[in-house]
Amino acid sequence: MQWEELLSLRRQGDRNKRLRKEQEETRLGFEVDYDRIIFSSSFRSLQDKTQVIPLSKTDFVHTRLTHSMEVSVVGRSLGRIVGIKILEKHPYLQEVHGYRFNDFGAIVAAAALAHDIGNPPFGHSGEKAIGAFFKTGEGKKYKTMLTAKEYQDLTDFEGNANGFKILTESREGVQGGLRLSYATLGAFTKYPKESLPKKPTKHIADKKFGFFQSEKEFFEEVASELNLRRTRNGGDVSYARHxxxxxxxxxxxxxxxxxxxxxxxxxxxxxxxxxxxxxxxxxxxxxxxxxxxxxxxxxxxxxxxxxxxxxxxxxxxxxxxxxxxxxxxxxxxxxxxxxxxxxxxxxxxxxxxxxxxxYKSEEVTEKEIAGYAIVEKLLGVFCKAALHRFFGEETHYDNLVLQLIPEKYLHGFRSEYQCLLGVSCFVASLTDGRVVGIYNKVNGGQIG
Incomplete structure (x- = not known):
C-alpha cells in the first residue's frame, strides 16, 4: 500500500480527482469530514447512549458522545505525531503531493469522532441483544429467507458495520450519506471484511466485520481507490487495514x-x-x-x-x-x-x-438485562410488521407500529434482508432513553 493512495481526498460521486496541493488550506477536505460528522443527527444521538453505565443519571459518567470527542482529540495527536515522522521518511508526499502532517491528524480525528456512530443503545450488550434475537430468539425463523452472509450480518450485528452504513448510505436526495473522503472511510474501518468467514485468522483486522452486505459494493469501491491489499481470494471480501x-x-x-x-x-x-x-x-x-x-x-x-x-x-x-x-x-x-x-x-x-x-457491576448487569428485554420486544414487533408490509399483508396494528419508524429505514426495500436489516438499524439508532420510551408505547406499560 502507498501513502499517496491511502490519503485520497475522493468522495462518493466525484468525477474528477481531488489533489491535495489544490486544496483550500482554510477549508481542508479532511477537516470538512470532521465537520460533517459532528453536525450529523447520528452523532448528536450519542449524547444519550451508554459508554459504561446504561441509563446513568450521574454527571460523572461518560456518554458515547463525550467518549467519541475524547477519542478524536487523542486520535488527532496520534495522527500529527505519526504524520511528522511519515513526511520525514517519505518527503515526496509533501514535496510532490502537498500533504502536511496535520492531514494525518485530521483524518484520524474525523474517523475517531465517528468510531461509535453505529453503536446500538445499551453499549455492546445492545449489539449482542440484536444478534441473539436472530440467532436464538424469535428472529431465528427468518434464516430461511436469507443468504448465509446476510443472516450472519444479523446474528453478529456489528456497530462498526452499522457505522459504515450510516456514514455512506444513499437515500433519495442524499447521495453517499455524509460524503466523507475515502481516506477517512478507510481509517474508520477497523475490520475491512464481510461477516463471513467469521474470524478466519488471528489477525486483528479479522476479529469482527466492517460492512454489511448492503454496503459491500461501495466498500470495494473505497478499497480500490485506496488500493488496500486484498487478503482473501474467491468470493469472500477481505482487505488489509488502512x-x-x-x-x-x-x-x-x-x-x-x-x-x-x-x-x-x-x-x-x-x-x-x-x-x-x-x-x-x-x-x-x-x-x-x-x-x-x-x-x-x-x-x-x-x-x-x-x-x-x-x-x-x-x-x-x-x-x-x-x-x-x-x-x-x-x-x-x-x-x-x-x-x-x-x-x-x-x-x-x-x-x-x-x-x-x-463492567460486571450490579448496576451495569441489571440495566443490560433490561436492555435485552427491550431490544428483543421491539425487534419482534417491528420485524413482523415490516415483513408484513413487504409482502402486502400488513394489518392495522402493523401500520400503527411502523409509524414509529422514520421512513428512511423503511423506504425502497427490495428484499427480506433489507427489511430486517433496516429494522435492526433503526433499533440500533435509538438512544437509551428513546428506546425505553418506544418500548413503553409498544408494550403498553412502563420500564425505568
Whole structure:
C-alpha cells in the first residue's frame, strides 16, 4: 500500500480527482469530514447512549458522545505525531503531493469522532441483544429467507458495520450519506471484511466485520481507490487495514482503558487508593511528586494521573506505529498498537480491574438485562410488521407500529434482508432513553 493512495481526498460521486496541493488550506477536505460528522443527527444521538453505565443519571459518567470527542482529540495527536515522522521518511508526499502532517491528524480525528456512530443503545450488550434475537430468539425463523452472509450480518450485528452504513448510505436526495473522503472511510474501518468467514485468522483486522452486505459494493469501491491489499481470494471480501485505522483503534483503546477506569473511581466502584496504585504504575517515571503532593481532592489527583497516562500511551502507540510502518503498509502487522507497547502489562491490569469492578457491576448487569428485554420486544414487533408490509399483508396494528419508524429505514426495500436489516438499524439508532420510551408505547406499560 502507498501513502499517496491511502490519503485520497475522493468522495462518493466525484468525477474528477481531488489533489491535495489544490486544496483550500482554510477549508481542508479532511477537516470538512470532521465537520460533517459532528453536525450529523447520528452523532448528536450519542449524547444519550451508554459508554459504561446504561441509563446513568450521574454527571460523572461518560456518554458515547463525550467518549467519541475524547477519542478524536487523542486520535488527532496520534495522527500529527505519526504524520511528522511519515513526511520525514517519505518527503515526496509533501514535496510532490502537498500533504502536511496535520492531514494525518485530521483524518484520524474525523474517523475517531465517528468510531461509535453505529453503536446500538445499551453499549455492546445492545449489539449482542440484536444478534441473539436472530440467532436464538424469535428472529431465528427468518434464516430461511436469507443468504448465509446476510443472516450472519444479523446474528453478529456489528456497530462498526452499522457505522459504515450510516456514514455512506444513499437515500433519495442524499447521495453517499455524509460524503466523507475515502481516506477517512478507510481509517474508520477497523475490520475491512464481510461477516463471513467469521474470524478466519488471528489477525486483528479479522476479529469482527466492517460492512454489511448492503454496503459491500461501495466498500470495494473505497478499497480500490485506496488500493488496500486484498487478503482473501474467491468470493469472500477481505482487505488489509488502512494504516491509520491502527491509530483510530489505539485512540479508542487509550480512552476506554483510562477514562472508563476514571469513571469507575468517581462512581465509587473502584477504591481510590487501589486505583491510584494502578495508574501510578503506568506513569511512575513521569510524575512530578511536588505537584502531585499539592493536589487535595480525589478528582484532581485522578485527573492529573489520567492526563499523564493518556500522554504516555499516545507517545508509545506512535512509537510502535513508526517502528512497524513497513509491516503495516504490507498488511503484515497483526495486533493492536497497544498490544506491542512497553506498558501492555499495566494496561491489561487496568482493563482486568475495570471488567471486574465496572463492567460486571450490579448496576451495569441489571440495566443490560433490561436492555435485552427491550431490544428483543421491539425487534419482534417491528420485524413482523415490516415483513408484513413487504409482502402486502400488513394489518392495522402493523401500520400503527411502523409509524414509529422514520421512513428512511423503511423506504425502497427490495428484499427480506433489507427489511430486517433496516429494522435492526433503526433499533440500533435509538438512544437509551428513546428506546425505553418506544418500548413503553409498544408494550403498553412502563420500564425505568
Amino acid at each position: 494504516p491509520l485505522a491502527f491509530l483510530v483503534e489505539a485512540a479508542d483503546d487509550i480512552c476506554y482503558t483510562i477514562i472508563d477506569f476514571e469513571d469507575g473511581i468517581n462512581l465509587g466502584l473502584i477504591d481510590e487508593e487501589y486505583a491510584l496504585e494502578y495508574l501510578i504504575k503506568l506513569v511512575k517515571d513521569r510524575i512530578n511528586t511536588g505537584k502531585y503532593g499539592e493536589l487535595k481532592t480525589k478528582e484532581d489527583r485522578i485527573s492529573y494521573l489520567r492526563a499523564l497516562a493518556i500522554n504516555t500511551l499516545i507517545e508509545e502507540a506512535a512509537r510502535v506505529f513508526i517502528e512497524n510502518e513497513e509491516a503495516i503498509l504490507k498488511g503484515e502487522f497483526s495486533t493492536s498498537l497497544l498490544d506491542k507497547c512497553r506498558y501492555m502489562a499495566q494496561v491489561n491490569d487496568i482493563i482486568k480491574l475495570s471488567i471486574e469492578k465496572i
